[in-house]
Amino acid sequence: MRNLANVGGTPLSSMRALSTFTTGLVALGLLAGCCTDCSQSNPTKPTRTYTNPVYPGSMPDPSVILHESVYYAFGTTGNQRTSDGRIFTVLRSTDLVDWECVGGALQPPSTDRRYQYWAPEVTFNDGRFYLYYSMGGVEPEEFQLRVATSISPQGPYSDAEHKLADCDQNRFTIDAFPFRDEDGQWYLFYARNFTNEAPSLYPGTAIVVDRLIDMTRLAGDCRVVVRARHDWTLYEANRRMDVYGKTFDWHTIEGPCVVKHKGLYYVFYSGANYQTPSYGVDYVVADHPMGPYRDQGSLPRVLQGIPGQVRGPGHHSIVPGPTGYSQFIVYHAWDPDMKVRWLCLDRLLWTESGPRAAGPSFTPQAAP
Numbered sequence: 001m002r003n004l005a006n007v008g009g010t011p012l013s014s015m016r017a018l019s020t021f022t023t024g025l026v027a028l029g030l031l032a033g034c035c036t037d038c039s040q041s042n043p044t045k046p047t048r049t050y051t052n053p054v055y056p057g058s059m060p061d062p063s064v065i066l067h068e069s070v071y072y073a074f075g076t077t078g079n080q081r082t083s084d085g086r087i088f089t090v091l092r093s094t095d096l097v098d099w100e101c102v103g104g105a106l107q108p109p110s111t112d113r114r115y116q117y118w119a120p121e122v123t124f125n126d127g128r129f130y131l132y133y134s135m136g137g138v139e140p141e142e143f144q145l146r147v148a149t150s151i152s153p154q155g156p157y158s159d160a161e162h163k164l165a166d167c168d169q170n171r172f173t174i175d176a177f178p179f180r181d182e183d184g185q186w187y188l189f190y191a192r193n194f195t196n197e198a199p200s201l202y203p204g205t206a207i208v209v210d211r212l213i214d215m216t217r218l219a220g221d222c223r224v225v226v227r228a229r230h231d232w233t234l235y236e237a238n239r240r241m242d243v244y245g246k247t248f249d250w251h252t253i254e255g256p257c258v259v260k261h262k263g264l265y266y267v268f269y270s271g272a273n274y275q276t277p278s279y280g281v282d283y284v285v286a287d288h289p290m291g292p293y294r295d296q297g298s299l300p301r302v303l304q305g306i307p308g309q310v311r312g313p314g315h316h317s318i319v320p321g322p323t324g325y326s327q328f329i330v331y332h333a334w335d336p337d338m339k340v341r342w343l344c345l346d347r348l349l350w351t352e353s354g355p356r357a358a359g360p361s362f363t364p365q366a367a368p
Helices: none
Strands: 063-067 070-075 087-093 100-106 116-125 128-136 143-150 158-164 173-180 186-194 204-214 223-226 234-241 246-261 264-271 280-286 314-320 327-334 341-351 354-357
Touching (some): 063 314, 087 116, 100 116
Antiparallel strands (some): 116 128, 143 158, 204 223, 234 246
């Protein structure tokens, strides 16, 4: 979650990510006098809890920002419209646990109802809110990145009327994530297709980064952040893709989310087929936003499903808690019937082995 442009004094692309992790102190009070029945003295206030999902409605690919002590979450709607005729569901909360729906975010940029709209990502810069998203699905493997603007976090957002073009003119570009570094430079991380392969390098969807000239234009100097190198990211074996004239063992890495922590840049991502138990979250790390990135996991180290309990957790945001002393990962996971992807929440922990989610949880947890 970005600073909307500053969190704790550290500029970020969104309040979805904090660059430092701090600990709080508990103040101890002194009890005056004495009581013969100690069990009746100084009663403990019950700890408030929550149980996932925190929103049991459809909220795929959640993007969450914090603005003036209020959280706003944005979710994919595909080719559907919200009740106000817009695109992308918008929720609002003050505590990350209790959410209310406040309508839709984006005014439809096309009257053609065949178009799909995926993966909204919202940030803030110089008094305006920017909603990055993907539009496509009419032609095979063709999605383009676009951006819309608003003066209010919950919209309505109006499209800027041009796409953000990939430097290699790739026809499939999705899951944009804007990130502002401490020097003020903005970057855009996104996913695109790669059809080539090499030993330990699989064809499939993977993540690149480019500089933003301004909030609506890319520099055209994209660099590879992470490509699939491990079997757990398999999307589909023997996948025939006529648009490329080939059949692939296709792997997928998508949904980037960037956090600067102790001077290093962590790009979290989701991998595998979102409909399968394999789907989960891992990361790579670098010394600069443009890379090179290292430390790719051979399994989803941050977040992965639990057989019989949690299926397909991923495509997430990372946000500060209401007190600012902890970070949380907000992600989607399937309902038991696999009809909708719910909104879920767990703490993010920075361990000696790297970042890990305290989940996915399905039992009561201490509320933020």
